[in-house]
Amino acid sequence: MVLRNYSDHTIKAYSSLISRFLRQWDNEQIENLSTNQINDYIYELVTDNNYSRSFQNQMINAIKLYYRVMYGRLSEDLEAPRPKKERKLPIVLSREEINSIINVISNKKQRVIIMLIYATGVRLGEVIQIKLGDIDIDRKLIFIRGGKGKKDRIVPLSDKLYQNLRGYISMYKPEEYLFEGNGDSHYSARSVQQILKRALIKAGIKKNASVHSLRHSCATHMLESGTDLRLVQEILGHTSIKTTEIYTHISTRNILNVQSPLDSLDF
Template sequence: MTELRKRMMEDLQLAGYSPRTTRSYIDTVRVLAKHYHRSPDLLTDEEIRDFFVHLVSERKLSRSSITVYLCGIKFFFEKTLKRKLPILDIVRPRPQKRLPVVLSQGEVQSVLKRVKRPVYRMALTIIYACGLRISEGIRLKTSDVDGQRGLLRVRAGKGGKDRLVPLHSHPLELLRSYYRAHGKGSPFLFPQKKAHIAADSLQKVFRAALKESGVDKPATVHTLRHSYATHLVENGLDIGTIKEILGHTSIVTTNIYTHLTERITARIHVSLDGMMTGLQQ
């Protein structure tokens, strides 16, 4: 490891970034250096500009990928090197307003029942039942479950924040049965060897179950979180409460779940019945 990379890693750790984000940011600077075959601290402003043009016009990276490069490289120059790069202030990927992929309640059940290994099926069940991010779900410990109050403690979620989320009695009973049969001997609810199950392993299991179920949607494990929030909206829970459960910083993020849901669409069609009956060809 070069001295620069070591210093950037330490700066990211001191700033409180997660190991995953740290790896991603360091990798952006590594790709930048490899592109020019030179140490990144020797690059000019114009070369940095050309690199982002390359990412956009030649590699055609997505908005989210460009944003990771922007954040990683900006951190390296402004925090580690203490060097201001004006060009980075104009690199702003155009926002993409996409609705999340959502599974119906029946589709969620269809997918989950095709997961054979108990540890993966229970992990996916709790991720859906509590609206968790995959990173939050796989790291759950037995001490995070408050069965008396029907709550689950999510530790160090996005932004390093802890939060409590409701744990319904039915998934709680499923979790207790699972733990009695499979979970003992580890502090983690979903253990794998001496640690917890890996996110990529859980994604692989989910994709296989999705394919077997015949549900034709581009869903991932994170889709379970989107589906949970959408189903809460369908059942009339206010958006402010959903924001707190999901751990969003801004209500703007949560508002994406006010898209057309199945029940809203059904009510619209009822309203349209009278309006459209008299239409003729």
């Protein structure tokens, strides 16, 4: 998986799933398991534990990779049925809610982390990997290195974010990573999640929002402000425009202009 340039997260997840799968069978059985046996294993695991669609897909991908690498079996020989794709709209915070979240965070570093995620739409795993050298002050850009799919991209550095970043850097004086944690490493993903969790409670926001909701909110608010869909796709680092199009379904730019038939009644 390392040679195939899989991310550390994917390697860890696949390794865990494959180990779990192998523990269910004798060594002599594994090579000659039929597709039906594998499908039955996945079905029982998912239904007994009520696992999500994404977990099921990840399990199928991990098992297929194992058989392709270890035994040369083609993917077509292990055609497990994929779960039906869910159509869930992402959770989006309003501008007022974002403002409240930022205002209740008193710690400068924590405040700037949340601001940066919302301002640029970067993923949680990306924001903690940003280094000082990735910030181009003159061009007002931030380089995102090795994002999802191992792809680099640039995101804009807004004036307000720049001013807050400059104040943060002057105060904390990070040396390598923009947001440093304990020791020589970067800030942890868990710590960022806790920042938002506490801020949501303090701001009295009841939505089941996560750090990724800041990314969803960034994309939605950019579209509502008139930013071109293709540009939003580039900023978010989406491979397919179809992924970005989900935000057109939750943008209020057009839907709020629709007149309800109730408003035309005279009562």
